[in-house]
Amino acid sequence: MSAPIISINHASFSYVTFTKQSGFSGAWHDLFHRQKSTVAAVRDISLQVNRGEVLGLLGANGAGKTTLIKLMTGILPVNTGKVRLFADQVPFRKRPAFLQRIGVMLSQKSQLAWDLPPLDTLVLLREIYHISHDQFTTWLAFLTKELAVTPQLHVPVRKLSLGQRIKFELICTLIHRPEILFLNEPTIDIDVSSQANIYRFLKQLNQDTQMTIILTSHNTKDIEALAQRVAVINHGRKIFDGTTTGLISHYATAPILEIVTDGPLTPLPAHVRQVDPTHYEVDATALATLPVDPRHILRVSRRNGNLDAILTQLFSEEAPAQ
């Protein structure tokens, strides 16, 4: 088996921040006695990613997902531990040959020149990444067609919709055909049809080119649609590494089934609790079959049986002491 394309061993990163007191007296006090504190953003994380894998990083706000991406891409240096990409590349050194092989899309940071059409930025990237004119033309035509933004190539960026801008950001990230693609919140604030378009396109790209994709998102739909594997980060630590179904089965609690019926159930069967006239809960711990006539069931689902519920439960847990 080949070596992992990304290898992280016991990586940690912390930064110094300060708290500011409110009001004039607080500001005066802070001027002379600033209260500094160290925040451990990533704690002792180890992670291996193989070529062609799609890994989803899940975590609440401030959990450490984006910091982990920044360590992998070399924006930040690790305090302790090791991060290596392509077997021997230290990301923080940012060697041109290394940067040529990765693509990074940070949701709140734009590559596009605001006052110019996207094509001008893309031509600049063509020169930066030394892409031949023929390759550039063919690949750009493919990308813009797949993401349905060909007519917008010549429109100034400031006049594009948010969804169109995000698609062009994605094109900027992919224009040099990177081997590893880092996507931080790629579908934030865009409509469902554009989301579906991006999911389909990235899936196809991963299958056709074996591009490794590292994805962070708060939208569990992104993760379920794309990721073959997920790593859950909570308070800077990795608390799970496996498949999405593995995550659900690992954390799902007692089998309580939620049933919606087409009318009230009379009489109420055993083990069934009525929530409202057509909404029931069944404790399925000791049951082999459903105690409700299937002809009257509109919907049945397991509580804590989806990714959102599991993550809500995981992320609400208290932070460990620093």
Next chain:
Amino acid sequence: MKYWVTCQNALLTTLAYRGNLLLHLLTTAINVLVTIFMWLAVYNFSGRVTIAGIQSRQMVFYLIVVNVLALIFSAEPIFKFSGLVRSGNLSVVLMRPINYFVQSFWEYLGRAIPYLIVYGLVTGIISPIFHRGLLYGVSSLLLMAVTYGMFLLMITAISLCSFWLIQVWPLRPVLSALFLLLGGQAFPLQVLPAAFSWLIYNPFSLAGNQLTLLLLGKLSLDQIAITGGWTMLWTVAVLVLIKLTWHRGIRSYEGVGS
């Protein structure tokens, strides 16, 4: 080629806002006119034909040239870099296989091109430096190029303090004052007492006062050589400073935002 495209994009961005371009040209002209009227008033009220050996006509020409140079030798890259650090947008630049500072130079040049064409060409044509023989012309061009490189490196070195200061706007009035006083933008440094004559070799003066004197044909070949030597010395000092501060600064960069 990648840097040329950067320059091209910067020029296109400047041209995208026609109103701003015209306003900038106009406000610069007004600024120069105000300073010229002020100095003409000084000449009239003093009743002297020359001040520190400079005639009123020469003073007018000096002020025009030094203010044109101020358009090209600007501190704007400091605030641009500071903005990138503060917003975390530097992360996008760091992810490209490109030297940010070289790119910044070409970008700045691209933005300055319209002003260079309008003001610089006129100054270049009427300047006597190209009527003094090949050696003088080549030496002058060389000095201009070296001075521009030194100035940009100095601005780069100052901009690196953004890693620690985050908010660098308090530097703006300080830099403006340095340009006005040490750069000779408000008055030629030759009017200062002899005890302060060494001030003409400070980097702001090399980019402002000395280059203006050069364009006015007031520097001899020897003086061009001495000015060039000082410029090279400052270049080396600033390069060392950049090397030291970049490595420390990039480690303290937080890359805020996602």
